[in-house]
Amino acid sequence: MPPAERKEPGRKWAVMLAVLVHLMFAAVLVFGVNWQTREASPVIAELWNSLPPVSAPAPKREPVVEPKPEPRPEPKVEPKPAPKPEPKLEQPKPAKVDIALKEKEKEKKRKEDERKKAEAEKKQREQLKEQERKELLAQVEAEQAELSKQRAAAAETRRQKMAAAAQAAALARGMEDAMGRISSHVRRFVVMPADVAGNPQAIFEVSLLPTGEVLNVKLSRSSGNTAYDNAVERAIHKASPLPLPADPSLVGRFRELKLKFRPNE
Amino acid sequence: MNVTQDLSFLSLITNASVVVQLILLILLLASGLSWFFIFSKMFSIRAALREADHFENDFWGGADINNLYQRTISGRTAVVGMEKIFEAGFREFLKLKRQGRMDVGVIMEGTRRAMRAACQRELDALELHLAFLASVGSVSPYIGLFGTVWGIMNAFRGLSNVVQATLAHVAPGIAEALIATAMGLFAAIPAVLAYNHYSHDVDRLATRFDSFMEEFSNILQRQTSV
Numbered sequence: 001m002p003p004a005e006r007k008e009p010g011r012k013w014a015v016m017l018a019v020l021v022h023l024m025f026a027a028v029l030v031f032g033v034n035w036q037t038r039e040a041s042p043v044i045a046e047l048w049n050s051l052p053p054v055s056a057p058a059p060k061r062e063p064v065v066e067p068k069p070e071p072r073p074e075p076k077v078e079p080k081p082a083p084k085p086e087p088k089l090e091q092p093k094p095a096k097v098d099i100a101l102k103e104k105e106k107e108k109k110r111k112e113d114e115r116k117k118a119e120a121e122k123k124q125r126e127q128l129k130e131q132e133r134k135e136l137l138a139q140v141e142a143e144q145a146e147l148s149k150q151r152a153a154a155a156e157t158r159r160q161k162m163a164a165a166a167q168a169a170a171l172a173r174g175m176e177d178a179m180g181r182i183s184s185h186v187r188r189f190v191v192m193p194a195d196v197a198g199n200p201q202a203i204f205e206v207s208l209l210p211t212g213e214v215l216n217v218k219l220s221r222s223s224g225n226t227a228y229d230n231a232v233e234r235a236i237h238k239a240s241p242l243p244l245p246a247d248p249s250l251v252g253r254f255r256e257l258k259l260k261f262r263p264n265e
Numbered sequence: 266m267n268v269t270q271d272l273s274f275l276s277l278i279t280n281a282s283v284v285v286q287l288i289l290l291i292l293l294l295a296s297g298l299s300w301f302f303i304f305s306k307m308f309s310i311r312a313a314l315r316e317a318d319h320f321e322n323d324f325w326g327g328a329d330i331n332n333l334y335q336r337t338i339s340g341r342t343a344v345v346g347m348e349k350i351f352e353a354g355f356r357e358f359l360k361l362k363r364q365g366r367m368d369v370g371v372i373m374e375g376t377r378r379a380m381r382a383a384c385q386r387e388l389d390a391l392e393l394h395l396a397f398l399a400s401v402g403s404v405s406p407y408i409g410l411f412g413t414v415w416g417i418m419n420a421f422r423g424l425s426n427v428v429q430a431t432l433a434h435v436a437p438g439i440a441e442a443l444i445a446t447a448m449g450l451f452a453a454i455p456a457v458l459a460y461n462h463y464s465h466d467v468d469r470l471a472t473r474f475d476s477f478m479e480e481f482s483n484i485l486q487r488q489t490s491v
Binding site: 181 | 296297300302303304308309429
């Protein structure tokens with residue numbers, strides 16, 4: 001009897017479940033673990049004890065006297081044209097037609113006059129209004145222009161200040177970086193004495209040649225432990241030449257250094 | 266070595282060296298296959314257990330053996346497991362009996378051999394791919410470990426080029442190397458668990474098949490001797 005070709009039951013299900021398990025695993029890896037994705041960038045805050053004077057008027061917002069966009073249209077005063085009652089009057093009293101007509105004429109004229117007058121008045125009023133509006137507009141515009149000029153000036157100075165601050169910060173960072181490199185370079189040569197208690201700080205004043213070679217080392221504040229002070233001093237001499245920053249604009253600041261050391265660093 | 270601060274999962278993998286990537290790929294394949302076998306074995310072993318229960322119920326429930334045999338050879342359902350053993354044994358038994366003039370011992374011997382063969386075949390089918398699970402379970406941690414060692418070697422070699430060594434130089438390399446170990450363990454742990462579980466299940470089924478064969482032979486022997 002030949003071994004019959006067996007069909008594994010639920011093959012499709014098995015494939016699907018296997019894929020599902022892997023997807024779940026991948027999801028757990030990607031979303032479940034808090035992978036460190038970004039290094040926290042250093043934040044530079046600048047403290048001013050008084051606001052720059054120029055920027056003072058900027059926040060005070062002029063109450064905007066926006067002129068009303070359009071003189072209100074007043075077409076409603078338009079007198080209604082008269083002819084409406086005419087047909088009614090005509091038929092029953094043919095004799096009085098003339099008088100009626102005349103009177104009507106008169107009436108019409110009067111109305112016409114009134115209308116003209118009203119129109120003229122209105123026109124004048126409108127002109128006046130227009131003028132007023134224009135004046136107001138001009139005034140507001142001028143004020144706004146002034147304001148924006150001031151604001152632009154303030155922004156400009158602020159930007160300059162910010163740029164200066166950023167530059168200073170970059171410089172400071174460069175300095176700090178270089179200092180860190182120097183002290184870690186020196187630290188490599190420190191031979192720790194056996195009995196250092198606590199974590200006292202020793203401060204040295206070091207004068208350097210432009211090439212980074214150590215010219216002179218002076219202990220400016222002892223750590224209280226002479227053995228440690230001596231060890232660091234020896235290390236500074238041994239570490240010569242110290243690594244100076246590559247940036248030539250910084251090198252000038254590295255003639256006199258103040259280096260601080262702690263045993264546990 | 267360039268220090269990448271971006272430690273997101275994908276960038277860890279894409280920045281890894283080729284060897285580590287290859288190892289990760291192998292482990293992923295192994296893990297995928299082993300999970301596929303885990304699930305397909307789960308289904309087939311469960312089906313075999315259910316079928317055995319069902320058949321034992323029928324068999325010991327007082328059903329006539331001839332009727333049972335007729336049902337199995339009618340071919341309406343695929344015959345597997347215990348039913349298959351029964352069918353093979355009873356067919357052989359009938360054939361030998363029809364030849365007549367045979368010793369009871371000879372008939373029983375032939376019947377048992379037929380049943381044993383069928384039983385072996387069934388067990389073989391059930392045990393298929395279990396060996397794969399076993400080897401994935403035992404080997405993939407080592408493969409992952411190899412990837413990790415390789416990655417850490419690279420990380421430290423890169424470290425030697427840097428003047429001022431900091432932890433930040435090594436950390437990404439080590440992290441990406443450790444992913445290989447994680448992957449290996451992910452492949453291995455379920456495979457080992459499943460292998461142990463399934464081989465135990467198959468063993469129990471084999472015992473059940475064996476005892477059924479014995480009992481069935483007894484029944485047949487009683488029939489012939491009557």
